[in-house]
Amino acid sequence: MEHIVIIGNGIAGVTAARHIRKLSDKKITIISAETDYFFSRTALMYVYMGHMKFEHTQPYENWFWKKNRINLKKAYVNKVDTDTNTLYFAEGDSLQYDKLIIATGSKPNKFGWPGQDLKGVMGMYHKQDLEQLEVFAPNNKVCQRAVIVGGGLIGIELAEMLNSRDIPVTFLVRESSFWNIVLPNGESEMLNRHIKNHHIDLRLSSNLKEIKSDKNGQVSSVIIEETGEEIPCNVVGLTAGVSPNIDFLKDSKIEINRGVKVNRFLETNIPNIYAIGDCAEQHEAIGNRRPIEAVWYTGRMMGETLAQTICGNRMAYKPGHWFNSAKFLDIEYQTYGWVFGDVGRPDYEKHFHWKHDDDTKCITIAYHKDTKEFLGITTFGIRMRHETFDRWLTEKRNVDYVINHLSEANFDPEFYSRFEDKILSTYKAQQPSLAS
């Protein structure tokens, strides 16, 4: 029986395993050094905040794996020998595979800052990071201030986590406005205010120069590059993005760049080896997507696709329309299609922006300035229906149509206040020539 070995028990690897099991009787083994069972990485924050216990983050009961004949092995892969199809583990043993799927995810970026390996400096990615945070920041007596470096999704989640235990947070963000490399200005600026409203000390246009240590090798302060200011702190969270977790492949024959290089079929340069999820790097980016997509959803979709290929139905990874979502403290964010921030925005992309007076809801709709084709939408504080926007994008609806039919796409709970009329009148007021 063909033996499929998957390195990594995250969403990509587990999805691949589940779908291979659905489609075939192959022997399946999943290897992880991080945890015994699959858990939702995006939910780690809720464990620290006390919304859930770690067990709640595991989507399948422990009997699920045996019942579905998916072997789980807790081990760390040191080396992949592609000539003999063998994995060598740090624990000393080895394992033969017929086909190998690399789904090892990411690791937090470190940019060579002085002091980046001190005690109390951590990312927020692995389960072990959560355990570290519980040691170094259990409350605001042990951790009197934490400094977070890097203003992305993980950074603001870490800020929310520490905030839940009343630990003062200083948040260093390189950009001039929060996450404006992705978000349009209206949304980004709303978040600047929202973060400050939660008593988080947000420092924009601020870079980390160095992390200073006390005599025990533990963090004592950070220095800001631009101002030279020294901020005393007990914990430093490094959340300046992630990169593929593939150091163990450096000496193998598998072609890597930043990630494991794969073609559209998620195949590496070695015939029986594949890579999916955060650690895979496309030779050429797909559409507006990045070559490395470190997103939950794309990991899942690559897993679904690769399962088809492994089971004899060779299939290219063809993601549909881009979508994503997140939650920034109390503001939910959803996006469908492409809406660019200032960085990398195509010339033809124009924006319509509407903001609610309460400063927690807004939308930005992107459209083609000549053809008026609807390109994408970003919403804060208003839930939208994925299916509807996916259809409108496929149908290439124009911006007028979308704004006039926005109520069809609303996904807020029943009895919520609706804003379609206000959005429409704002739109008409801004573009009198379009008023109908």
Place this chain on the structure above:
Amino acid sequence: MNTAKPSMSLTKPEAFDLTTKQKLSTALGVIGLIILLLAAFNVEFPNKPIFLALSLLMITAGVILFTNDLYAGKHPGIKNDGVMFKSITSRGLWAWITGIALTSFYIILYFKATWLGLGTNGAENTGLVALFDPLSKLLNGGPASQWFVYGTLYTVAILIFGYKFLMKYKHNRYEQLRTYSVMFFQLGFAFLIPEFMARLNSDSFSLPYYDLKNIWPLNYYNFEQYRVDSMISAGDIGLGILIFGVLSIFVITPILTYKYGKRWYCSWVCGCGGLAETSGDAFRHLSDKRQSAWKIERWVVHSVVVFVTLMTTAVIYSYLGDDSSKYWLTKNVFLISVASLLTLVFALVMIFKRAQIAKDAKYGAIGYMVIILALVGLHYFNGSQLFLFKAEPLRQTYGFLIGSIFSGVIGTGFYPIFGNRVWCRFGCPMAAILGFQQRLFSRFRITTNGGQCISCGNCSTYCEMGIDVRAYAQKGENIVRSSCVGCGICSAVCPRGVLKLENDSLKGRINPNDILLGNDVDLMDLVYQK
């Protein structure tokens, strides 16, 4: 999903300690409770109305002040910080103390009401019940009973913890309206109206105590002889109420459940649901999410339905006559009607909804159908005895096991250990009947928003009915489950806007063809090929 291990640890991150104000508010409420406790131990209070008012006000003020310190002035949003660390909400020491105290209270209430001071054989009330005499006289003109004490405390609990829930979900209008609704129905329909109705009773006119929103089989006693006699002898009003009681279960309930799902009752109207959603809200995450619990739930709750049907049939049968010239509804007509109705429902489901029923549910339904019909048929062979049991012991057994032990002692007493909907999930025959309709004949579903689920587990964790919501959401499937009471918390706690409770057309409700997880279309076809 996995159920979290209980924590008996006394240590927790100090960050989640109570604030000074919260401690003082708790103390205030506890002093109010101590007044009640002292009364129960026969401490004689000089001015009963003042001490009763003082006690209830202190309890109310304690909860309100606690709530205000917790939520007022905070940003609207999900407020579950520290739930898994606090002793009372994570099966810690305080949870066990509270659970044991509540359970003891229920046991005394149901089986030793004299300990609370209930005067028997015309004697004056003493102790705790006597403390409530002034309020009872004010409302219904008579002295209090243990049920009046319970009803008052129950109503106060729903109102004050309703306030807490309203503050917690101040950003969510669905939760707000739903909570106003249960507060209104408890105060008006369950508490005030029946008390005022009691005032209307005289020697010539008497209605049984009737909470109009309490529908058979939840009020399993509704069609017992003394009640039916009493309603019939009370003229048009009584007859009207009796007819309303029958229509409630056979006409009103199916229509409303078709349109809105069983939530119209379970989380908007019902008193048990009302208490669970307000006082019990802090314990909703304790429900067992394991698949094995779901299997047990299905067998237990449907067995209760069979039990209540048999019991009620036997009870009504026992007081009907044989002579059709005196009254059209004879023993015979009644039995045949019951058997026909059950057969009709059974046949319709098996013919039209066969495909939607799991294998074990089919076996269960067939098994129970055979048992009921056999028991009815047996009657015609061996003569008078219906169902091999006498009606009265059957009724008493049901009242003891289901009415008292299951719904009260276990259902509410164990809130802090098993969660707040144990009764509704495992025991309530009304919930089972509504759930059956919701699963097969309703427009209600929880829609999953395409591919946006990140499997975080907040929805499953906070589902009070123990539904593993995530299992559906992460597959892009809608959630159509008989047990769902439509509380809407899964949708509220979802950080990605994935879940929406809605009433929509029946087409595509259960297995939508247009499942969309973000992949391109031809792959989705393959993934979801059945």
